[in-house]
Amino acid sequence: MDFITILFIGVGLAMDACAVSLAKGMSLDKDKVKKYALILALAFGFFQALMPAIGYFAGSHFTDYIQSIDHWIAFILLSLIGINMIKEGKEEKEDEVKIHSISFKDILLLAIATSIDALAVGVSFAFLKVNLWIATTTIGITTFVLSFICVLFGKTLGNLFEKYAEYMGGSILILLGIKILIEHLFF
Known part of the structure; x- marks a missing residue:
């Protein structure tokens, strides 16, 4: 699997974290956004x-x-994960009130919940003999950067993008699943 494919998998997997980051960015006080952008992105x-x-x-x-x-x-x-992400994107999101902080417990639960999909992707990596170091580093850095940016821009992007982020992430994962299948069946 080439680096570009791994990068696209990283972007696809990061979409759940981006959606949460956008939502949290929209709900945080303006003076807390940078602090929590770093904390959420790291987690x-x-x-x-x-x-x-x-x-x-x-x-x-x-x-x-x-x-x-x-x-x-x-x-x-990848298809099941992608379909699930698209389904989650269709669910209505509740508007959140302004918050002053996010507890460690909430950050931990959000980080685990948004990364469950990556567990299944890791299983497929084993079958495809992907270089684990490159894949995990790429996915982690990609998620960090995108989450950080999404928290910062959450104030201005609005709820609309949050919905489409999951559609985009799910679509990327489904397309990558199709690409892998086609490569192995025909090439």
């Missing part, structure tokens, strides 16, 4: 990098048994 980036590594090691124990159908597994996992 989201760390967990988006950690979860594929966990999935990779869990999936690597089964590689010898499933290698002949690995492309189908990657396609199904």
Whole structure:
């Protein structure tokens, strides 16, 4: 798997974290936005990098048994994750009131919740024999940068983009699943 593909996977996986970052940015007091942009970006980036590594090691124990159908597994996992993200984008988001801080517990839960999809992607990485260091670093940095930016711009972008972020992320993951399937079946 080439770097550009991994980068697009990172962008796709980061969309949940971006949607949350936008929402939190919109609801934070103006003087707290920069502080929480850094905190949320670090938490989201760390967990988006950690979860594929966990999935990779869990999936690597089964590689010898499933290698002949690995492309189908990657396609199904990425498609299901993408469809789920699109479904979540359709759900109505409640307007949040201005908040002065976000608790450590809430940050941790948000980081874990937005990175669950990355666990399944890590399993598919094991089957595709992806370079884990490059993949997790790319995904973590991509999520960090995008989340940081989304918190900062959350004040001005409004609720509209939050909805489309999940559509875009889900679509990217589905398209990558299709690309992997086509590459393995025809090339």
